[in-house]
Amino acid sequence: MVLALAKARPVWQIMFSTHHTDVGLLYLVFSLLAMFIGGAMAIALRVELFAPGIQLIEDSMSYNRLFTAHGTTMIFLFLLPSASAVGNYLVPIMVRYKDMAYPKLNAIAFWMIPPAAALVWLGMADFGWYANPPYSVISAPAPAAEMWIFGLKVLGVSSILSSVNFVVTILKCKHPDMSLGKVPLLAWSFLSSSIIVLAAMPTFAAALLMLLTDRLGATGFFNPAMGGDPIAYQHLFWFTFHPEVYVLVIPAIGMMYEIIPRFSRRPIFSHSSGVAAFVILSLVAFASWAHHMYATGMSFTEKTVFMIGTLAAVPASAMHVFNFLATMWNGRIKFATPMMWAVGGIALFFAAGAGGVVNSAMPLDFITHDSYWVVGHFHLFVFGTIAFGTIGFVYYLFPYITGRMYSEKWGIVHFILAFVGACITFFTQHILGLFGMPRRIYDYPEIDSWISMNALISVGAMIILVGMVIFLANMIYSTAKGKPANMEDPFGLGGKYYYPYAQRNPHH
Amino acid sequence: MSKIFHLSIIIATLCIIPTISLVFAAETTGEYLDRKAEIWNLFFRMMTVAFVVGGVIAGTMVWQVWRFRESNPKAKPTPYEEKGEL
Numbered sequence: 254m255v256l257a258l259a260k261a262r263p264v265w266q267i268m269f270s271t272h273h274t275d276v277g278l279l280y281l282v283f284s285l286l287a288m289f290i291g292g293a294m295a296i297a298l299r300v301e302l303f304a305p306g307i308q309l310i311e312d313s314m315s316y317n318r319l320f321t322a323h324g325t326t327m328i329f330l331f332l333l334p335s336a337s338a339v340g341n342y343l344v345p346i347m348v349r350y351k352d353m354a355y356p357k358l359n360a361i362a363f364w365m366i367p368p369a370a371a372l373v374w375l376g377m378a379d380f381g382w383y384a385n386p387p388y389s390v391i392s393a394p395a396p397a398a399e400m401w402i403f404g405l406k407v408l409g410v411s412s413i414l415s416s417v418n419f420v421v422t423i424l425k426c427k428h429p430d431m432s433l434g435k436v437p438l439l440a441w442s443f444l445s446s447s448i449i450v451l452a453a454m455p456t457f458a459a460a461l462l463m464l465l466t467d468r469l470g471a472t473g474f475f476n477p478a479m480g481g482d483p484i485a486y487q488h489l490f491w492f493t494f495h496p497e498v499y500v501l502v503i504p505a506i507g508m509m510y511e512i513i514p515r516f517s518r519r520p521i522f523s524h525s526s527g528v529a530a531f532v533i534l535s536l537v538a539f540a541s542w543a544h545h546m547y548a549t550g551m552s553f554t555e556k557t558v559f560m561i562g563t564l565a566a567v568p569a570s571a572m573h574v575f576n577f578l579a580t581m582w583n584g585r586i587k588f589a590t591p592m593m594w595a596v597g598g599i600a601l602f603f604a605a606g607a608g609g610v611v612n613s614a615m616p617l618d619f620i621t622h623d624s625y626w627v628v629g630h631f632h633l634f635v636f637g638t639i640a641f642g643t644i645g646f647v648y649y650l651f652p653y654i655t656g657r658m659y660s661e662k663w664g665i666v667h668f669i670l671a672f673v674g675a676c677i678t679f680f681t682q683h684i685l686g687l688f689g690m691p692r693r694i695y696d697y698p699e700i701d702s703w704i705s706m707n708a709l710i711s712v713g714a715m716i717i718l719v720g721m722v723i724f725l726a727n728m729i730y731s732t733a734k735g736k737p738a739n740m741e742d743p744f745g746l747g748g749k750y751y752y753p754y755a756q757r758n759p760h761h
Numbered sequence: 762m763s764k765i766f767h768l769s770i771i772i773a774t775l776c777i778i779p780t781i782s783l784v785f786a787a788e789t790t791g792e793y794l795d796r797k798a799e800i801w802n803l804f805f806r807m808m809t810v811a812f813v814v815g816g817v818i819a820g821t822m823v824w825q826v827w828r829f830r831e832s833n834p835k836a837k838p839t840p841y842e843e844k845g846e847l
Contacts, residue, residue, distance in 0.1 A: 517829070518839045567811070578822060585836045586829050596826060600819070607815055614804045747842040 271356035272760050277341030278654065279363050281647070284335035285728075287370065288640075291326035292721055294319050299714040302707050305699050313695040317379035318397070320693065324382030325373050325401070328501070329408045332635070334366060335643045336504040337415050340443045342650060343511075344419060347440045348427035351758050353418050362414040369407035376400025381693065383490055386475035386483040390467045402465050409458050416447035416454075438527045442507025445531040446500045449538055453500075457493035460486055484549050491542035499538040501635065503531060505642030506573050509595045512649055513577050515746055516592035517584030522576050530572035537565040544613045548622050556615045563613035570606055574599060589744050590664030594645025597672045601637030605630060608683060623693075626686025633679040636717075641671070644724070651728070652743035657735030663727045670720030677713030681706050 267275045298320055301310045310316045341359065345352055353359045378401035380389040389398060423444045427436060436444075464486065466472040473479025475486045514521045521527065540562030547556050577599055586592065608630040611617045621627060651659050685706040690697060697703055739745075829836065 518842050520841060564807075574818065578818070578825060581825050581829060583839070584829050585831050585839055585842070586826070587831045588826075596822070600822065603815060603819060607812065610808065610811060614808075616801050616804060747838075 269360075270760070271352075271360045273341045273345050273352045273356070273359065273758065275760075276353075276356075276359050276363050277338045280334045280338035280341060281650075281654075283363075283366060283370075284331050284338060285647075287326050287330035287334070289721070289725065290374070291323050291331055292718065294323035294326065296714060296718055298323065299711040301695070302697075303711040304704060304708065305697055307696075310695070314379055316695040317381075317693075318377040321378050321381050321401070322373060325405075326370075327635070328382060328497075329405070330366065330370050330373070332501050332639055332643070333408075333412060334363075335647075336443075336446070336501070337363075339439075339504065339508060339643075339646055339650070340419055342653075344422055344440050344443055345426075345758060347437045348423055349431060350422060350426040350428070352761070354421040354426050355418050356761075358414055359418050362411045362418065365407050365411040365414075369404040369411070372400040372404030372407070376404070383494070384464065385490075386464065386467070386481075386486045387477055389464060390476045390481075390483075391478070393468075395468075398468060399465070402461050402468075406458065406461050409454050409461070412450050413454055416450040419443045419447040420451070434525070434528070438510040438521065438524065438531075439504075439507040441528050441531050442503045442510070445535045446503040449496045449500050449503075449535050452539070453493045453496040456489050460489035460493075463489075484546070487546050487549065488543070491545045492539075495542040495545065496538035498634070499534055501639050503534060505598070505639040506531075508642045508646040508649075509577065509598060512591045512595040512645060513580050516587050516589060516595075516744070517581045518587070518746060518748065519580055519584040522579035522582075526572050527576055530569040530576075533569035533572075534566060537562065537569065540565060541613070544615075544618070547615050547618045560613055560615055564610065567606070567610065570602075574603065587744065587746060590659070590661060590668060591645045591649035591744075593665060593668045594641050594648065597668060598638050598641030598645065601633060601641060601672075601675060604680075605634040605637055608633065621686055623691055624686035625682045625690045625692055628692045629679045629682030629686060632682065633675070637675050637679060641675075644671075647728075651731070652738035652740070655732050655735070656738055656740065657731055658738045658743065659731040659735060660727050663723050667720045667724045667727065670716050670723070674713045674716035674718075674720060677716065678710050679713075681710050681713065685710070 267278060270276070297309060298316070301308050301316060310319065341353065376397040376399075378384070378393065378397040380393045380398065380401075384393075384398075384401070423436065423440055424433075427433075463472065463474040467474055467476050467481065473481040475481045475483050477483060510521060510527060541559055543551060543555060543559040544563045547559075551559075588596075608626075612621060612627065612630060648659060648664055651657075685703065686692075688700075688702050688706065690703050690706075697707070742748075827833070
């Protein structure tokens with residue numbers, strides 16, 4: 254199919270290429286690098302929280318800088334680029350076009366990311382990945398804050414360029430014989446998420462500009478001392494970033510739609526219900542942003558509207574889960590590594606969704622608000638669902654990219670460690686939140702239940718770390734010395750793939 | 762299938778209509794408290810349904826994973842394995 258690495262090529266040839274699989278490979282390598290950097294930051298945070306008192310990080314400011322960089326890295330530099338990697342590899346092939354609609358724009362969109370990452374990593378801002386005013390306007394130290402704002406600005410433009418490319422490629426460049434209803438669900442997931450980005454991202458772009466001019470003293474949009482309203486920033490922020498959750502999860506679900514039918518050896522149960530669920534999720538993504546802000550003094554009416562708007566996502570999410578279950582029914586399921594990640598991701602998606610229902614309900618939200626419950630919920634969703642889908646798909650793409658097979662045994666060990674580690678870490682964080690521990694704190698008092706649960710969470714994080722080290726070693730070793738893959742049927746599933754290896758697009 | 766779909770929409774609409782009045786702001790303190798209690802009550806019922814359905818689905822998935830795995834002695838080749846497009 255794509256086979257980017259089978260014949261050795263100079264690195265610069267890949268770096269300066271505009272071919273969709275080369276750009277996809279760049280996205281993939283960069284996103285995995287960012288995942289390991291962001292993961293190392295997470296481990297440092299968990300070592301610090303292992304017990305009360307100073308363990309590793311000397312002061313609260315350094316801790317704040319670290320969790321800001323961790324969140325920004327994982328969301329903007331790992332998850333979004335890894336989705337773009339998959340889209341670049343497969344969307345043109347799925348819609349039977351020679352490349353992305355605008356290949357040069359595609360390469361530019363990728364090359365905007367490393368400088369933005371440098372701004373984020375070298376600046377190390379300390380206001381969290383949401384940069385809430387008034388702290389971010391009045392007190393956050395320069396130039397870290399400005400570097401973060403410029404970095405995010407560049408990443409936002411990159412996302413918009415990438416989304417324009419996906420939308421045009423799917424809607425305008427698909428083969429004339431292919432109706433929109435025949436477009437595979439993975440491509441549909443990119444169409445849905447790209448449209449969400451185009452609708453949501455400009456709002457955050459405006460908010461960042463307002464934040465910058467506020468910091469420069471030219472305006473006072475969010476500065477209470479100048480008559481501004483910090484809550485207005487939260488509205489602008491969450492108008493973009495609640496839909497952004499769907500931007501992250503929809504491609505991951507699309508990836509599961511690729512893996513589950515192949516490894517169940519059955520076609521997707523209902524293509525049309527998958528499309529309908531993507532469209533519904535894209536719409537309701539914009540009906541729920543203020544459920545993040547119940548504690549800001551909103552009226553009862555507003556809270557009720559946003560509670561119902563949030564719960565409206567449940568039927569569409571359930572449609573996906575039913576579709577997966579119905580596809581697996583009567584199949585002959587091969588539990589190779591990609592399938593284990595996909596099924597594990599569905600199980601954790603369900604658990605994370607149940608926690609989301611609790612968060613969205615205003616009576617219960619006041620109990621869990623700003624507690625470790627929220628940290629557990631968010632991470633269960635982002636790691637347990639989105640990263641599980643993505644990592645499973647990396648295993649799935651591996652033979653197509655390298656022409657070799659990864660070690661199946663170590664792939665399964667990686668999955669088991671990640672699944673067990675995720676359950677220990679993120680479920681315990683939920684309970685810790687109910688025991689009252691607030692989020693974003695550098696140290697905590699010596700309360701027995703808090704100490705034992707924090708230690709358990711850190712142990713869970715270490716288990717995930719061991720799995721990720723195995724993943725890295727497996728990828729590097731197998732790329733160089735793995736067994737040559739049978740490119741017609743690398744996973745030994747029988748049948749035919751609908752985008753066989755022979756359909757790869759020639760380089761240009 | 763489409764009849765079930767349409768029936769589901771009608772039932773869902775009938776369930777939603779009585780709750781719409783809750784959306785509008787309460788004007789007096791007493792009314793506010795009543796509506797807050799109603800929201801709690803509605804949510805409690807929804808959670809009960811959601812967790813029961815969730816438990817059934819999660820159980821179904823665990824059973825499916827065991828029953829339809831390749832190594833199960835009862836596993837049979839699907840019609841799509843040799844001839845169809847997966």
